Amino acid sequence: xxxxxxxxxxxxxxxxxxxxxxxxxxxxxxxxxxxxxxxxxxxxxxxxxxxxxxxxxxxxxxxxxxxxxxxxxxxxxxxxxxxxxxxxxxxxxxxxxxxxxxxxxxxxxxxxxxxxxxxxxxxxxxxxxxxxxxxxxxxxxxxxxxxxxxxxxxxxxxxxxxxxxxxxxxxxxxxxxxxxxxxxxxxxxxxxxxxxxxxxxxxxxxxxxxxxxxxxxxxxxxxxxxxxxxxxxxxxxxxxxxxxxxxxxxxxxxxxxxxxxxxxxxxxxxxxxxxxxxxxxxxxxxxxxxxxxxxxxxxxxxxxxxxxxxxxxxxxxxxxxxxxxxxxxxxxxxxxxxxxxxxxxxxxxxxxxxxxxxxxxxxxxxxxxxxxxxxxxxxxxxxxxxxxxxxxxxxxxxxxxxxxxxxxxxxxxxxxxxxxxxxxxxxxxxxxxxxxxxxxxxxxxxxxxxxxxxxxxxxxxx
Amino acid sequence: xxxxxxxxxxxxxxxxxxxxxxxxxxxxxxxxxxxxxxxxxxxxxxxxxxxxxxxxxxxxxxxxxxxxxxxxxxxxxxxxxxxxxxxxxxxxxxxxxxxxxxxxxxxxxxxxxxxxxxxxxxxxxxxxxxxxxxxxxxxxxxxxxxxxxxxxxxxxxxxxxxxxxxxxx
Numbered sequence: 001x002x003x004x005x006x007x008x009x010x011x012x013x014x015x016x017x018x019x020x021x022x023x024x025x026x027x028x029x030x031x032x033x034x035x036x037x038x039x040x041x042x043x044x045x046x047x048x049x050x051x052x053x054x055x056x057x058x059x060x061x062x063x064x065x066x067x068x069x070x071x072x073x074x075x076x077x078x079x080x081x082x083x084x085x086x087x088x089x090x091x092x093x094x095x096x097x098x099x100x101x102x103x104x105x106x107x108x109x110x111x112x113x114x115x116x117x118x119x120x121x122x123x124x125x126x127x128x129x130x131x132x133x134x135x136x137x138x139x140x141x142x143x144x145x146x147x148x149x150x151x152x153x154x155x156x157x158x159x160x161x162x163x164x165x166x167x168x169x170x171x172x173x174x175x176x177x178x179x180x181x182x183x184x185x186x187x188x189x190x191x192x193x194x195x196x197x198x199x200x201x202x203x204x205x206x207x208x209x210x211x212x213x214x215x216x217x218x219x220x221x222x223x224x225x226x227x228x229x230x231x232x233x234x235x236x237x238x239x240x241x242x243x244x245x246x247x248x249x250x251x252x253x254x255x256x257x258x259x260x261x262x263x264x265x266x267x268x269x270x271x272x273x274x275x276x277x278x279x280x281x282x283x284x285x286x287x288x289x290x291x292x293x294x295x296x297x298x299x300x301x302x303x304x305x306x307x308x309x310x311x312x313x314x315x316x317x318x319x320x321x322x323x324x325x326x327x328x329x330x331x332x333x334x335x336x337x338x339x340x341x342x343x344x345x346x347x348x349x350x351x352x353x354x355x356x357x358x359x360x361x362x363x364x365x366x367x368x369x370x371x372x373x374x375x376x377x378x379x380x381x382x383x384x385x386x387x388x389x390x391x392x393x394x395x396x397x398x399x400x401x402x403x404x405x406x407x408x409x410x411x412x413x414x415x416x417x418x419x420x421x422x423x424x425x426x427x428x429x430x431x432x433x434x435x436x437x438x439x440x441x442x443x444x445x446x447x448x449x450x451x452x453x454x455x456x457x458x459x460x461x462x
Numbered sequence: 463x464x465x466x467x468x469x470x471x472x473x474x475x476x477x478x479x480x481x482x483x484x485x486x487x488x489x490x491x492x493x494x495x496x497x498x499x500x501x502x503x504x505x506x507x508x509x510x511x512x513x514x515x516x517x518x519x520x521x522x523x524x525x526x527x528x529x530x531x532x533x534x535x536x537x538x539x540x541x542x543x544x545x546x547x548x549x550x551x552x553x554x555x556x557x558x559x560x561x562x563x564x565x566x567x568x569x570x571x572x573x574x575x576x577x578x579x580x581x582x583x584x585x586x587x588x589x590x591x592x593x594x595x596x597x598x599x600x601x602x603x604x605x606x607x608x609x610x611x612x613x614x615x616x617x618x619x620x621x622x623x624x625x626x627x628x629x630x631x
Contacts, residue, residue, distance in 0.1 A: 136537045
């Protein structure tokens, strides 16, 4: 709770931004300083993903975790970005200098609202106590264990609840402890404020040249002010970071389907890998995303499916070391108790499970009117003549709702209908991914509906 | 000239469509739908923006008014009966030692969460000290002291059934 802790966090996040900028410069390049500034949010989240993945792999192979180790890891990733700049030159798009143009009135107005909102969020998180059960029961204890013992301590990582959850978030939290100078669980909330800011900046930066500010900002604002996001986005646990990784991966994937820039798919794959290493639900989210991308690109399947397959395999490959680590210690809990076929012994559960999920998805007190607007956006885009975006949206949202229902169906210890308090309700956490995703996908759907086709910006975006 | 200007303005009224065209199927209706979505998102966004900023301001005030102990205990406030016990444990048990929390029903003022979760909270709070079944340090949190035997020596007794001590073997 000191200025030193805040400065430490600022330094860590500057490093994460630096890593992301170096890697994005290699993958995509920047046309100008303004272009780099616009994509700095995406670069930051990419930096978080890359450093999180690298630290996880280091922990699994037993490299001692320390402040110097984190700094060296960041330096190595920056160096990798610089070294890969030339070999990847052929991949990068020919970027046109951006057309001159200042901030629009709409952009400026929403910018002010955003600053006020993020400032209020910062003040609320700055001195917040660690109250969420999951946070003090295992996420932060795992981070403390990494901080104090310099690695995946056998005792804590096997005895704490949910031992199969990957250590990406604890590794990032432990990095924050090192930069703050102590395991300060109060100021730790500010790290999650940085994640939230990075996500908002990433969505805005990615979509600003593609979607009218009049469409983009109201959708982003609605997602940000939904009660669940306001109340829980700074909890030092994995849910919202997973949602950020997943939502950006999903947006980049659909942009790749429309624009076919290699950096978009590579970035999506990295973010998906980070999502898979953030929480076990990441696997379900990734599966839904891949299927949605395959279905939406079926007309051009010879070109798209192999690439989507390779991107998905790369993301999954990043999780193999962690899976080997926990499998070698006979840790269980990754899959539902009923198993895959055992599901069919509980055929009384699918319908109540589906209804429970649907009830949470359309819960006004959690997500306001986001889900109905997304549904309307999909319909309008279809009617207008767009195909890729609404198909992608329909399949992705539909599969995720079915996937969440499967979770409730297969975890037979959960009583149905499921009406647990939202603070501890796993379905509420799962559906958060849909709301966060909507911040990026709803503006694209509405833009497609308005213009009557997918990605009308293709020629002018970059 | 004036008429043409007015017409230009009308034609730009909404996305290059005249009002009459907005009712044409499907282009006009779809655009009306998009406008509706944006207006709804904007209206709810602005109303809930005010509420969100209010709520976050209240949260910030509440958090800043909390004392250091309440802030440090966080979720533990709902299950820890006497904070001094854990502070004493943290002060007295060396960082490289092990400890064992023995919960029981004999704590005055315990909540329904105290007995099932106090050991988990202690593990979070007392780290890097490790919990161990054969630990010398015992935090008796409402346990039956008779079961600990004669080798148990209380180092700190806060009353109300919470005792910190060592077990001599």
